[in-house]
Amino acid sequence: MGQVLSVLDLRKVYEVKRSVFSVKKDIINAVSGVSLDLDQGKTTGIVGESGSGKSTLARCILLLERPDGGSIYFTGKDLLGLPKDELKALRKKMQIIFQDPYSSLNPRKKVFDAIAEPLLFHGIVGKQEAGNRVIEILKDVGLDESFANKYPHEMSGGQRQRVAIGRALTTGPALVIADEPVSSLDVSIQSQIVNLFLDIKERTDIAMLFVSHDLNVVRFVSDEIVVMYKGRVVEAGTKDEVFLNPLHPYTKMLINAAKGEFFRKDDEAAFDGDRGCAYYPRCEQRKPACRDAVPQLTGSKEHKVACFPEG
Amino acid sequence: MQLLDVTELNTSFFTDGNVLRAVNSVSFSIPKGEIFGLVGESGCGKTMTALSIMRLVQPPGRIVNGQVIFEGKDLLLLSEREMEEVRGNRIGMIFQEPMSALNPVFRVGDQISEAIIIHKKAGKKEAKESAIELLRQVGFDDPGKRYAQYPHQLSGGQRQRILIGIAISCGPSLVIADEPTTALDVATESQIINLLQGLVDSSGMSMIFITHNLNIMRKFGRRIGIMYAGRMLEQNFVDAFFKEPLHPYSKGLLSSIYGLMGDQKRLTAIPGSVPRLAELPGGCTFHPRCPYVMPACREEEPVMKEIGKGQWVRCYLY
Numbered sequence: 001m002g003q004v005l006s007v008l009d010l011r012k013v014y015e016v017k018r019s020v021f022s023v024k025k026d027i028i029n030a031v032s033g034v035s036l037d038l039d040q041g042k043t044t045g046i047v048g049e050s051g052s053g054k055s056t057l058a059r060c061i062l063l064l065e066r067p068d069g070g071s072i073y074f075t076g077k078d079l080l081g082l083p084k085d086e087l088k089a090l091r092k093k094m095q096i097i098f099q100d101p102y103s104s105l106n107p108r109k110k111v112f113d114a115i116a117e118p119l120l121f122h123g124i125v126g127k128q129e130a131g132n133r134v135i136e137i138l139k140d141v142g143l144d145e146s147f148a149n150k151y152p153h154e155m156s157g158g159q160r161q162r163v164a165i166g167r168a169l170t171t172g173p174a175l176v177i178a179d180e181p182v183s184s185l186d187v188s189i190q191s192q193i194v195n196l197f198l199d200i201k202e203r204t205d206i207a208m209l210f211v212s213h214d215l216n217v218v219r220f221v222s223d224e225i226v227v228m229y230k231g232r233v234v235e236a237g238t239k240d241e242v243f244l245n246p247l248h249p250y251t252k253m254l255i256n257a258a259k260g261e262f263f264r265k266d267d268e269a270a271f272d273g274d275r276g277c278a279y280y281p282r283c284e285q286r287k288p289a290c291r292d293a294v295p296q297l298t299g300s301k302e303h304k305v306a307c308f309p310e311g
Numbered sequence: 312m313q314l315l316d317v318t319e320l321n322t323s324f325f326t327d328g329n330v331l332r333a334v335n336s337v338s339f340s341i342p343k344g345e346i347f348g349l350v351g352e353s354g355c356g357k358t359m360t361a362l363s364i365m366r367l368v369q370p371p372g373r374i375v376n377g378q379v380i381f382e383g384k385d386l387l388l389l390s391e392r393e394m395e396e397v398r399g400n401r402i403g404m405i406f407q408e409p410m411s412a413l414n415p416v417f418r419v420g421d422q423i424s425e426a427i428i429i430h431k432k433a434g435k436k437e438a439k440e441s442a443i444e445l446l447r448q449v450g451f452d453d454p455g456k457r458y459a460q461y462p463h464q465l466s467g468g469q470r471q472r473i474l475i476g477i478a479i480s481c482g483p484s485l486v487i488a489d490e491p492t493t494a495l496d497v498a499t500e501s502q503i504i505n506l507l508q509g510l511v512d513s514s515g516m517s518m519i520f521i522t523h524n525l526n527i528m529r530k531f532g533r534r535i536g537i538m539y540a541g542r543m544l545e546q547n548f549v550d551a552f553f554k555e556p557l558h559p560y561s562k563g564l565l566s567s568i569y570g571l572m573g574d575q576k577r578l579t580a581i582p583g584s585v586p587r588l589a590e591l592p593g594g595c596t597f598h599p600r601c602p603y604v605m606p607a608c609r610e611e612e613p614v615m616k617e618i619g620k621g622q623w624v625r626c627y628l629y
Contacts (some may be wrong), residue, residue, distance in 0.1 A: 186352035191580035260529030
């Protein structure tokens with residue numbers, strides 16, 4: 001199976017003014033040194049809470065944000081070194097699905113036009129065939145033809161997200177990045193959309209990055225899992241390794257919360273955070289050594305962790 | 312003796328000749344010292360139930376009828392003035408969005424003191440002392456310093472602690488917490504839940520905990536109520552509910568979550584979508600999505616039935 005995506009040591013830094021009047025700026029390492037590989041037909045889940053850098057990572061990979069360092073290879077080509085016109089040609093092979101289907105669909109466009117637009121723009125079909133192709137796509141995402149004539153406001157959140165998914169699939173992408181695609185949906189609708197992602201996975205050989213804060217959802221759709229905390233990967237590996245044998249204290253906490261085990265001791269340590277492990281203040285297994293150096297991601301391809309060993 | 316006894320509560324919205332029944336014949340009761348989980352998807356009426364109990368429903372919404380017996384008095388019969396005594400004093404409320412519920416231009420300590428001065432008729436100095444003690448109770452190690460901080464200097468979890476401090480400042484016997492952890496990260500969420508559990512245990516107050524996240528209730532609270540389209544569909548003990556939920560809707564919700572945790576290849580999803588209040592189906596409101604639907608379900612809505620002690624369900628299967 002071919003490799004679709006390879007990200008190496010990706011970095012993204014934001015500068016934030018300390019206050020409205022301040023000249024001094026704080027530097028926020030939104031993504032610091034993230035690497036990951038993704039093969040055809042595989043799904044990698046990226047988990048972390050808000051501020052972990054998971055969405056920034058997703059946006060950097062699609063060059064919606066310009067990374068400040070590292071490289072991105074998409075189907076073997078270095079995206080950051082590519083001339084504009086070649087990049088444009090590659091764009092149709094990379095698609096994104098956003099969290100909020102209310103704002104990602106144009107309220108003035110009927111579903112038909114929303115889906116036909118990328119088909120016509122990229123010259124995938126002519127005007128005559130577009131109609132049939134749109135209906136096929138709607139069927140693929142579980143909607144009947146009557147939806148072609150609807151406006152976004154006439155549909156429920158789940159139906160809108162189906163349209164957004166359909167739209168992302170129109171150009172036959174090699175890579176789809178789904179950024180919290182079920183988070184804004186009600187529980188009973190979430191499971192329908194998760195099943196739709198599984199259908200797509202079975203039917204196509206699209207490589208998918210599935211970004212979510214919900215570990216249960218990620219586990220269900222992913223082959224591999226990457227856990228992020230404050231811009232860094234703290235644990236990565238195959239789904240079973242990460243879930244059944246979590247190594248990082250942060251991953252363990254997330255898994256417990258996903259099982260409804262909320263009770264833990266509550267003792268945050270004071271910490272300036274410049275040198276040591278970013279998780280130190282909240283870590284239940286912290287040691288003095290964790291304050292002085294950042295643990296590196298080490299281990300096998302099946303399972304890596306960034307945590308100093310016991311003892 | 313129940314602390315709160317809600318019977319056949321109905322709250323509707325009157326718009327353009329339409330009547331939307333946001334809370335439809337909801338009944339439940341909470342004994343002293345218990346946490347009751349009110350669970351449902353968006354728009355199911357859980358927040359409106361809470362606002363009705365507090366008599367904070369805004370027009371075009373109106374409480375149509377029902378009884379809300381709290382500490383022996385029917386809140387719906389009190390004058391507005393008497394109700395003001397109850398709000399804040401006897402019933403505290405915690406909202407979802409801690410940023411918008413706090414005033415950004417006042418120090419957080421003063422916002423706690425204000426509640427104590429108004430409700431307890433305390434002096435300024437006395438109120439400040441109680442506020443600092445409350446800050447300690449909600450988990451701040453340095454309450455004196457925190458007192459003088461502004462909301463923007465605190466994290467989301469810390470702001471929520473301040474709101475909890477305000478809610479319990481007058482020693483209420485009931486606290487209504489409306490999605491208090493939804494805007495928070497998982498780790499902060501667990502701290503807040505620990506804090507609430509601790510406060511309930513130490514003070515003996517009762518709590519209505521409103522959430523869309525069924526998972527939270529697994530280890531939290533004693534009883535649970537499931538709402539859908541304005542109705543209460545099931546009431547059960549937490550243990551029994553997670554072992555064997557009664558209503559088909561509860562089963563669907565739970566298998567969505569359990570499915571995610573298990574090893575199946577596909578999730579058992581509930582088909583269709585949540586109906587809008589303006590276009591509710593006849594009969595049982597859940598029948599178009601129900602895998603056990605029978606002819607009777609389309610004809611007439613089932614009533615709430617007690618099938619075991621403390622176990623109620625609105626379904627013809629029972």
